[in-house]
Amino acid sequence: MLRVxxxxxxxxxxxxxxxxSFSVAKGEIxxxxxxxxxxKTTLFNIISGVYSQTAGKVFLNEDDVTGLSPEKLxxxxxxxxxxxxxxxxxxxxxxxxxxxxxxxxxxxxxxxxLRLPRNLKEERSIRETAMxxxxxxxxxxxxxxxxxxxxxxxxxMLEIARAMALDPLIILLDEPAAGLNSRETAELGRLxxxxxxxxxxxxxxxxxxxxxxxxxxxxxxxxxGNKLAEGTPREIQENQEVIAAYLGE
Amino acid sequence: MVRDVNSxxxxxxxxxxxxxxxxxxxxxxxxxVLVFVGINTLLAVALNLLLGYAGQISLGHxxxxxxxxxxxxxxxxxxxxxxxxxxxxxxxxxxLVAFAIGFPILKLKGHYLAMATLGFGxxxxxxxxxxxxxxxxxxxxxxxxxxxxxxxxxxxxLKNYYLVWAVTLxxxxxxxxxxxxxxxxxxxxxxxxxxxxxxxxxxxxxLKVQIFTLSAxxxxxxxxxxxxxxxxxxxxxxxxxxxxxxLTMVVxxxxxxxxxxxxxxxxxxxxPESLRAxxxxxxxxxxxxxxxxxxxxxxxxxxxxxxxxxxARSKFASEVVKNAQG
Numbered sequence: 001m002l003r004v005x006x007x008x009x010x011x012x013x014x015x016x017x018x019x020x021s022f023s024v025a026k027g028e029i030x031x032x033x034x035x036x037x038x039x040k041t042t043l044f045n046i047i048s049g050v051y052s053q054t055a056g057k058v059f060l061n062e063d064d065v066t067g068l069s070p071e072k073l074x075x076x077x078x079x080x081x082x083x084x085x086x087x088x089x090x091x092x093x094x095x096x097x098x099x100x101x102x103x104x105x106x107x108x109x110x111x112x113x114l115r116l117p118r119n120l121k122e123e124r125s126i127r128e129t130a131m132x133x134x135x136x137x138x139x140x141x142x143x144x145x146x147x148x149x150x151x152x153x154x155x156x157m158l159e160i161a162r163a164m165a166l167d168p169l170i171i172l173l174d175e176p177a178a179g180l181n182s183r184e185t186a187e188l189g190r191l192x193x194x195x196x197x198x199x200x201x202x203x204x205x206x207x208x209x210x211x212x213x214x215x216x217x218x219x220x221x222x223x224x225g226n227k228l229a230e231g232t233p234r235e236i237q238e239n240q241e242v243i244a245a246y247l248g249e
Numbered sequence: 250m251v252r253d254v255n256s257x258x259x260x261x262x263x264x265x266x267x268x269x270x271x272x273x274x275x276x277x278x279x280x281x282v283l284v285f286v287g288i289n290t291l292l293a294v295a296l297n298l299l300l301g302y303a304g305q306i307s308l309g310h311x312x313x314x315x316x317x318x319x320x321x322x323x324x325x326x327x328x329x330x331x332x333x334x335x336x337x338x339x340x341x342x343x344x345l346v347a348f349a350i351g352f353p354i355l356k357l358k359g360h361y362l363a364m365a366t367l368g369f370g371x372x373x374x375x376x377x378x379x380x381x382x383x384x385x386x387x388x389x390x391x392x393x394x395x396x397x398x399x400x401x402x403x404x405x406x407l408k409n410y411y412l413v414w415a416v417t418l419x420x421x422x423x424x425x426x427x428x429x430x431x432x433x434x435x436x437x438x439x440x441x442x443x444x445x446x447x448x449x450x451x452x453x454x455x456l457k458v459q460i461f462t463l464s465a466x467x468x469x470x471x472x473x474x475x476x477x478x479x480x481x482x483x484x485x486x487x488x489x490x491x492x493x494x495x496l497t498m499v500v501x502x503x504x505x506x507x508x509x510x511x512x513x514x515x516x517x518x519x520x521p522e523s524l525r526a527x528x529x530x531x532x533x534x535x536x537x538x539x540x541x542x543x544x545x546x547x548x549x550x551x552x553x554x555x556x557x558x559x560x561a562r563s564k565f566a567s568e569v570v571k572n573a574q575g
Contacts, residue, residue: 050444074450086445088438090505098431099438103450105431109459112430113423119430126431166450 001026001201002047002078002170007056009042016042018225019056024170029192029202031212033236034222035246040205041083043222044174048080049073061169074103079163080172083205085155087147093158094143097130100165104129133161136198137191153184160191164200171195173204177211189215213237221245256507260422263508267414271407280406284478286518287413288471293498293510294417294424295467300496301505302428303460304440305355306363308492309370313465315377315487316343317472319384322393322482327383332396336473340466347465351458370492377484389483396477409478416474420467425507436460437505501542503549512550 003023009016017039024030032040045051047058049070057066088096105126107119134140137157163171177185189211196202206212213233221228223245299305320339324330354365377384396403403409427433438446439453447453476482502513524531546553
């Protein structure tokens, strides 16, 4: 599904990522972990087209998508969420998710201004799709609220609903459990399982070890910009290098 | 659906107010001012699409207004073109200009975008002044014909009032449709988080240029209406001051609301007229009022009116309860 090859990123003299390669198989949940400053978020920013890399390539379904912009990647049905949730304030919860249906709708400036019948029909189907996505994550009762009035945990759920509205092949979650309490984290774990069961491949950067070990099929460990290890949760837990990196030598 | 009915009712109320206003103010001078209010509302609606919804500032909108007016004026007064054809040609030409400069300019953000649009506005203003052979320079361009429909000439303030407001009301309706659509949501998304909008597949740079162009085209139409109703234009009407005045109308009226621009345009056009009593001090009172509005109505007039009405409503409700208990 997703393959990164030799990703390197330098910020001035600092090497944030150095020759990182791994792949995500279709239908799996892949975790990317590592101590603070390991380069996890930088890696996600590069894969999702927000940053450009110094070297290396990204493949989506064996197509070279290196350097494509986020909006082009959205058309190829890759989507992501953000560590510090990026909701559209000023829009309602439902409208936020309706923006997620953007790539699956076509009405332009003219037909929207004139409210042509074609446009009204599309508008209805956008609304239904968005509502389905809210139901999928279980916050459909909040549809009419303004996005900025949501508590943080619900905002996270909304961001995931919005991403799902794109009908993605793969979803990248950047620290989805950050800022959530234990009950919300458990709920998130179930939701991520449900996303995978619906046929969407999942890759996530996460600090919450319990969550990662619980839900991931395989894990990549980064440390100081290098790939330290890759394997199943059990293999990672028993890996001496990983333990050393986390405890500090 | 309820929201749709609500907004239709609102729209009907505003339209009938516009339709009936001339019955109340049939005085010659005031009628002329109300034509200006219509043109300013149209301009404020155009700028609001760009600034209020997409969150992109322009300090050069007077230039698009001026280009529309001058292209219309020169094409008709000098070359004898039909005013309607001139309006359409001007709109098309201004659209092309806006589309062309939009791509480089809208890559800029915040203060830099403000500076670039300001620069554009000043360049256009200088061109109006210096190309004396074409525009008549600082002394202006006169002899611009009125609009006419097969012999019916829009030659009085009343006729022009209805013409201008018809265009303005239709534009308000279309822009209300637009901002509540797929495109409008994408615009508001850009305003809130550009990176998230891009991740959702919104082609941010193209959409910004599209809305900039649409905004410029509407401003150009306003310019043509202005030229053919006033029959005389001069560069002074299209300078930096007017760009700032437009910006003030949108901000005072309420950014990103359908009727905000209308309130802003009405207030800022009528206020100087109604402050005549203060004579030389009118500009001080004018400034003071604007400061007070921005301080105490942070969401603009529209938001302020909403707060006042809901306060009055709750006050009224509690009075009723008190009376019932007493």
